[in-house]
Each structure stands twice: as C-alpha cells, then as structure tokens.
Amino acid sequence: xxxxxxxRDHMADDALADFESRGYCVVAATDPATLDRIRAALxxxxxxxxxxPHGSDDKVGADLDRLHQHVAPGEAATAFRxxxxxxxxxRFDVGRDVFTAFEAPLARLVGxxxxxxxxxxxxxxxxxxxxxxxxxxxxxxxxxxxxxxxVPFVDCSGTxxxxxxxxxxxxxxxxxxxxxxxxxxxxxxxxxxxxxxMAVPYGSALLFWPGLFHGSLVNRETETRLSxxxxxxxxxxxxxxxxxxxxxxxxxxxxxxxxxxxFEREEG
Amino acid sequence: xKAGRFLGVLLEFSSAVNPEPGVQRAPTAxxxxxxxxxxxxxxxxxxxxxxxxxxxxxxLDPSVLDVVAAEEADGVLLLSIDVLRRDxxxxxxxxxxxWAATGEIGLLIEDEHLVSPPSFEHxxxxxxxxxxxxxxDATQEWALFVTDSGRL
Numbered sequence: 001x002x003x004x005x006x007x008r009d010h011m012a013d014d015a016l017a018d019f020e021s022r023g024y025c026v027v028a029a030t031d032p033a034t035l036d037r038i039r040a041a042l043x044x045x046x047x048x049x050x051x052x053p054h055g056s057d058d059k060v061g062a063d064l065d066r067l068h069q070h071v072a073p074g075e076a077a078t079a080f081r082x083x084x085x086x087x088x089x090x091r092f093d094v095g096r097d098v099f100t101a102f103e104a105p106l107a108r109l110v111g112x113x114x115x116x117x118x119x120x121x122x123x124x125x126x127x128x129x130x131x132x133x134x135x136x137x138x139x140x141x142x143x144x145x146x147x148x149x150x151v152p153f154v155d156c157s158g159t160x161x162x163x164x165x166x167x168x169x170x171x172x173x174x175x176x177x178x179x180x181x182x183x184x185x186x187x188x189x190x191x192x193x194x195x196x197x198m199a200v201p202y203g204s205a206l207l208f209w210p211g212l213f214h215g216s217l218v219n220r221e222t223e224t225r226l227s228x229x230x231x232x233x234x235x236x237x238x239x240x241x242x243x244x245x246x247x248x249x250x251x252x253x254x255x256x257x258x259x260x261x262x263f264e265r266e267e268g
Numbered sequence: 269x270k271a272g273r274f275l276g277v278l279l280e281f282s283s284a285v286n287p288e289p290g291v292q293r294a295p296t297a298x299x300x301x302x303x304x305x306x307x308x309x310x311x312x313x314x315x316x317x318x319x320x321x322x323x324x325x326x327x328l329d330p331s332v333l334d335v336v337a338a339e340e341a342d343g344v345l346l347l348s349i350d351v352l353r354r355d356x357x358x359x360x361x362x363x364x365x366x367w368a369a370t371g372e373i374g375l376l377i378e379d380e381h382l383v384s385p386p387s388f389e390h391x392x393x394x395x396x397x398x399x400x401x402x403x404x405d406a407t408q409e410w411a412l413f414v415t416d417s418g419r420l
Contacts, residue, residue, distance in 0.1 A: 113397075118379075140414045235397050238405050240414045241289060244398050245349045245378045253393055261396050265364075 012105050015207075019109070023167040024208035026200055030104040035203065038097050039064070039153045042122075042226070045087055049080065061202060064154050065223040068126030078131075081124040094120045095230055098149055099251055102205050106232060109147050109207070113235035113257050115248040120230035125160070125219045132217050133162070135191065137170065138210035138231075145237035150198075150206040152227040157199040160221040164206075165213040169194035173213060272313030272372065275320065275341040276304040277332065279351050282324040295347075297321065304345045307376055316341055327354035330362055336369050343372035349395070350377075356402040358395045 015025040029035045043063050047054035050070040054063045071080045088094055095116035099106055107114075125132070138148060150162065165173060176190050197217075200206050208214070210231070219225055235253065242248075278301065281287040281294035295303070301319055308315045316339040322328040328351050336344065344366050346352070352359045367373055373382045382388045405411075 140416055143414070235394075236401055238410065239398075239401055243288075244401075245375075245394070248394075250390060250394050257397075258393065261393055264396065265360075265392075 012108060015105055016108055019207060019209070021167070023170070023212045024164055024198075024206060025105075026198070026204050026206050027102060027105045028204050029101045031101045032203055034097050035101040035151075036060075038092070038094065038101070039202070041092055042084075042088065042153055045091070046084055046226070049083055049087065061154055064226050067124070067226060068224040071124070071126065073126055073129055077124060077126055077129060081122055084124065085119065085122040088122060089119050094228065095232075095249070096251060098151060098205075098228070098230055099232060101151075102149065102207070105207060106147065106149070110232050110234045110237075112252055112254045114251040114253075115233050115235055115244070116251040117231040118247060118249050120228050123225065123227045123229065125216065125225040125227075127219050127222055127224065129219060132219070133215045135213055135215040137213045139240060141241045142210045142231065143233060143238055143240035143242075144209070144211050146210050146231045146233040146240070148208050148210055148229060148231050150200070150208065150227060150229045152200050152202055152204075152206075152225065154223065154226055155201045156225055156227065157201075158197060158221055159217045159219050160223060160225045161198050161200060162206075162214060162216045162227075163195040163197045164208060165191075165194050166196070167209070167212065170211060170213045272308070272311060272343050273316050273339065273341050274304070274308045274311070274313050274343040274345045274372075274374070275318070275332075275336055275339055276301060276308075276315045277328065277344060277346045277351050278304075278319055278321040279347045280321050280323045287324075300347050303376060304347065307345055307374055311343070311374065311381070313343065315345070322351040324350065325353065325355055327359045328352055328362060330365070332362075333365060333369055336366070341370060343370050343374065345374040345376065348377040349375050356406055357399050360392065360395050360399065363395060364392070 012027070015027050018025040040057065040060050043054055043060045046067055047063065047070075050067075052070045071077050095118070098120070099114065099116060123133075139146070152161070173187065173190055173194060177187055180186055198206055232251070233248070235250065235257065278297055284294050286292065287294040301315070305315045318335055318339055320328070320332050320335055335341075349358060352363050367382070367388050371383070373388070374380070380391060382391055
C-alpha cells in the first residue's frame with residue numbers, strides 16, 4: 001500500500017464543517033511537538049530580550065503568563081513586541097513551523113501548493129494594556145481565499161483572548177452599519193451582543209476566515225497574552241490588495257505544479 | 269576573494285506622491301541608489317557606477333543585459349521585483365536571462381537574495397504563479413471588491 005490513501009479524520013471533518021458554517025474553528029495541533037518547540041524558543045528569546053532568567057523546561061507556559069512583570073506597559077511593550085517579532089523571524093521559520101503543527105486541517109483548507117505570510121504577527125498583550133486591537137476584518141484588502149491562524153502560546157479565555165463574530169453575526173453587523181451608519185450606539189450594542197470571546201487553550205489554534213469581524217478588549221486578567229497570527233493561502237487562489245511578493249512566500253509546491261510550470265518555461 | 273560588482277536597477281514610480289497604498293512618496297533615484305549601495309556593501313561588494321532605471325509598469329529593457337556585460341557585473345540588485353513588471357506581468361524571461369548572466373539577483377524591497385539555483389527556481393515558481401493569478405484576477409469587479417475599504 002502506498003502512502004497516498006489516508007483514513008478520514010472525523011475530528012478534522014467536524015472542525016472544517018464548523019469552519020465553513022461559522023467561519024472559524026478551534027483545532028488541536030496535529031504535531032504538538034513542533035508547537036512546543038516554537039513556544040520554548042519564543043520563551044527563551046523573550047527572556048533573553050528582557051534580560052531576565054526564565055524557569056525550567058516545564059515552566060514555559062508559566063514564564064510566558066508572567067512576561068508582563070519584565071516589560072513596562074505602553075511604548076516599551078510595543079517596542080518589545082516589534083523586537084520579538086523581528087528576532088523570531090530572523091532566527092526561526094515560524095510560518096513553516098505553524099503550518100507543520102496544524103498541517104492536517106490547514107492542508108484540507110488551502111491544499112498543498114501553499115503561500116505563507118512572510119512575517120507572522122506576534123501579539124503581546126499584558127494585563128491592563130490600554131491598546132487592544134480595534135474591531136476590523138481582514139478581507140476585503142486581504143484575499144477572502146486566505147485562512148487566518150491564531151496561535152496562543154498561553155491558555156487564552158475571557159479578555160485575555162480575542163473576540164470574533166461568526167459569519168452570520170459579521171453579516172448582521174455589516175448590514176446594520178450600512179443601514180444605520182449614524183447610530184454608533186446601536187452598532188456598539190449589537191456588537192456587544194454578538195461578539196464572542198474565544199476560549200483557545202495552548203496546544204490549539206483558532207482558524208478563521210478573513211471576512212469575520214474580530215478584535216480584542218483590554219486584558220483584564222492577571223496574566224499576559226502572547227499569541228501569534230499568520231495567514232496561508234493557495235498559491236493560485238485570488239489575491240487581495242497585499243503585494244504577494246512582499247507579503248507571502250512559497251511554503252510548499254506539489255510535484256505536479258512544478259512540472260506544469262517547468263513545461264511552460266521549456267515549451268511556452 | 270573578489271568583491272562582487274553589482275548592477276543597480278532603480279524603479280521610476282508612475283507617481284511621486286502615494287505611489288502605492290501606505291507609501292506617502294516614492295523614493296528618489298538618489299535614495300534608491302544609496303539603499304542599493306548599502307545592500308551591495310552588506311553582500312561584501314560594490315555597486316558599479318552605472319545604474320539602470322525601469323519605468324513602473326513598463327518593465328526593464330532587455331538592453332540591461334548589455335550593461336551587465338559592459339560593466340562586468342557579477343550580480344544584479346533590483347529595487348523591487350516590480351522593475352520587471354509590465355502591467356500585471358513579471359517579465360520572467362528577462363528575469364531568467366539576468367540570472368543566467370550573473371547567478372546572483374537581490375531584491376531590496378522584497379528582502380530576497382537569490383544566489384543558488386534552487387533559490388532562483390523557487391522564486392521563479394512564485395513569479396510565474398503570480399503572473400497566472402494576476403492575469404485571472406484582472407477584472408475591474410475584482411479590483412473594486414478588494415479595494416473597497418468603506419465596507420465598515
């Protein structure tokens with residue numbers, strides 16, 4: 001028997017059915033060892049940057065939960081996040097590792113010819129930080145043929161997490177805004193009623209469609225949120241406004257795609 | 269080891285103001301040259317005295333290959349892959365000929381440096397695929413859809 005036929009993954013089937021109907025799903029890592037490796041590397045790097053000692057290998061999550069104790073809020077927190085993002089990108093192939101960690105569901109969504117966002121976004125949200133992410137959606141501007149992968153490196157729930165409006169709710173608030181654009185209070189009430197804070201434990205990722213409205217609140221919990229978000233799309237899927245050469249890089253291509261393009265070069 | 273001699277290729281933007289989303293003004297030729305000189309130094313080489321300029325959306329004239337030969341350049345530093353872009357299409361044929369002539373191509377804005385055949389082949393796949401995608405996405409309706417930022 002060759003390796004070409006795989007048994008159906010019923011858990012992935014259910015998650016992807018949710019993805020299609022609601023626009024999002026929470027999936028467990030199919031390669032948790034890779035996720036653990038990214039998290040440990042991120043913990044080591046973060047503590048190296050703040051110049052503080054970190055705990056032992058079994059304290060990675062706890063170290064990240066209390067990272068805010070070593071970084072002042074405000075501008076210093078922003079500078080830290082940018083430095084951490086740059087260092088992560090230079091030292092590790094984060095996009096490839098995230099795809100590997102969640103490859104089973106991601107490959108079912110985007111296929112095997114895959115573009116990955118060149119620089120994943122690292123989000124550091126210490127308790128009380130007054131600058132959460134405003135309500136927005138990625139598409140249009142980003143292509144609606146992308147998948148957003150939101151990976152928490154700590155257990156996230158309540159205001160330590162992010163909120164999302166599912167497909168129906170996103171459609172509803174958009175329709176309300178178009179019909180009542182002079183009623184910000186009504187819009188806010190509807191948003192508060194429909195937005196759901198996502199519970200995403202470490203070891204899982206939230207996969208969501210870029211047409212969903214989302215954002216975050218001031219983190220009122222006692223622990224830091226450290227998370228990463230990045231995007232994947234099929235190599236030949238329609239583009240949004242982002243310049244593909246600056247925003248994406250090729251992660252995987254199939255032998256068939258490589259043969260087809262080679263044929264075009266040789267005989268075209 | 270001989271220091272690499274790089275030919276710099278600049279881009280004349282079609283508009284000096286807001287040349288693309290999020291960019292307030294286009295970099296001048298002098299600014300582009302300085303940036304490419306710095307890139308050449310980071311790669312352990314120098315920029316040759318002559319630079320070549322491509323007009324935005326019109327692509328690069330194939331005579332750039334004559335300049336590569338005359339300057340004995342052993343690498344080409346492009347401000348952006350857009351110097352090779354004619355309308356929506358990257359001139360992959362000229363891209364391939366530049367590679368064959370030098371074996372080293374740097375892309376400043378895209379932060380790519382192609383120095384090995386696999387790295388070039390990998391980037392070529394992206395360029396060819398994006399040519400297909402852009403040709404297919406070229407309808408006015410799609411452009412309006414993805415640029416409509418007034419949806420909320």
